[in-house]
Amino acid sequence: xxxxxxxxxxxxxxxxxxxxxxxxxxxxxxxxxxxxxxxxxxxxxxxxxxxxxxxxxxxxxxxxxxxxxxxxxxxxxxxxxxxxxxxxxxxxxxxxxxxxxxxxxxxxxxxxxxxxxxxxxxxxxxxxxxxxxxxxxxxxxxxxxxxxxxxxxxxxxxxxxxxxxxxxxxxxxxxxxxxxxxxxxxxxxxxxxxxxxxxxxxxxxxxxxxxxxxxxxxxxxxxxxxxxxxxxxxxxxxxxxxxxxxxxxxxxxxxxxxxxxxxxxxxxxxxxxxxxxxxxxxxxxxxx
Ligand SMILES: [Zn+2]
Numbered sequence: 022x023x024x025x026x027x028x029x030x031x032x033x034x035x036x037x038x039x040x041x042x043x044x045x046x047x048x049x050x051x052x053x054x055x056x057x058x059x060x061x062x063x064x065x066x067x068x069x070x071x072x073x074x075x076x077x078x079x080x081x082x083x084x085x086x087x088x089x090x091x092x093x094x095x096x097x098x099x100x101x102x103x104x105x106x107x108x109x110x111x112x113x114x115x116x117x118x119x120x121x122x123x124x125x126x127x128x129x130x131x132x133x134x135x136x137x138x139x140x141x142x143x144x145x146x147x148x149x150x151x152x153x154x155x156x157x158x159x160x161x162x163x164x165x166x167x168x169x170x171x172x173x174x175x176x177x178x179x180x181x182x183x184x185x186x187x188x189x190x191x192x193x194x195x196x197x198x199x200x201x202x203x204x205x206x207x208x209x210x211x212x213x214x215x216x217x218x219x220x221x222x223x224x225x226x227x228x229x230x231x232x233x234x235x236x237x238x239x240x241x242x243x244x245x246x247x248x249x250x251x252x253x254x255x256x257x258x259x260x261x262x263x264x265x266x267x268x269x270x271x272x273x274x275x276x277x278x279x280x281x282x283x284x285x286x287x288x289x290x291x292x293x294x295x296x297x298x299x300x301x302x303x304x305x306x307x308x309x
Contacts, residue, residue, distance in 0.1 A: 071292035073145035080146050080298050086111060086153045087178050087189045089161040099162070099192060099212045102155045110220040115150045117226025118233070121276070122146045126284040129274040130253030144291040146298070148233075151185060154178065167193040169200040169207065179205060186236065188229070199228050201235030208232070227276065227283040234277050238297035239290055242275040254278055 090097035100107040165173035200207040274282040
C-alpha cells in the first residue's frame, strides 16, 4: 500500500464476556493496531464482479506460524512445541480462520441478524498451514522494541516471503492485539490470553481473520463505509467495544470492526480480498 496511516493505539476495555455461540466460548475483546489500507482502487460497481460464487475456484493461501519464545535457560513464556495442548490450540486457531472464511455468519445490523441467504457465506479463500516454527530469541520475543510495526521478526524469520503469509506470535507490553500490514501478520499476547482465559481459538481465529483482512486490502469497516455500502456500520460507529444484542442498534458483527462477534464478511469485502489476491503476491509482499 502506498499511503499508510497508522492508527493510534487506543485503550482496550478488557471486558470478560462469556457466551455460547457456534458452540464456542469466547472471552474478551481484542485490539487491532493495524494501519488502514488504501481505499479499493475500483469502485463498488466493478468490485461486485469479484464477489465469489458457490462454484468459483478456491484460492488457497499458504501460511506459516512463528512462535517467538524466550531464550534458554529462561522459560519459553509462549506456546511450547512440546505441549500437545498448545500445538492443538494453534491448529485450532487456523481451523477457525478457515471456518470463518468458508462459513461466515450473516450480518448483524440495526439490532437483528439479517437473513439474506442470497449472500455468500463462503469467501472461497482458504488457508494452508505449511508449518509452525518456534524461535528462542529474546529480541524477537518482544518484537525487538515492543512496537507494533517493528520488522525484526519478519526480517529474520519470515520464510518464503513471496509465497507464504508469515504470522508471528510475540509478547509485548500491551493488550491482546494484532497488526496486519500488507506483508505479514503480527499477533501479540495470545499466550497471556490463553493462560488467563483458556484456549479461545474462536476469538483468536477471528482476530487473525481481521488482520488477514488487512493484508488482503480491507479497511476497518467503519472507515470504508462509503466504499462498501453493504456494511451496516457507519463512520461514527467505530464500535471499539460493542456487543450484538436486541438493543445494540449501533453494533456490528463485521470481521473488520471492533466488535464482540467479528464473524461476518460482507460480499464486497470478499470481493476486495479476491481482487487483492489476483495481484501476484511476490509483488505485493516485496516491501523491503
Ligand atoms: Zn484492524
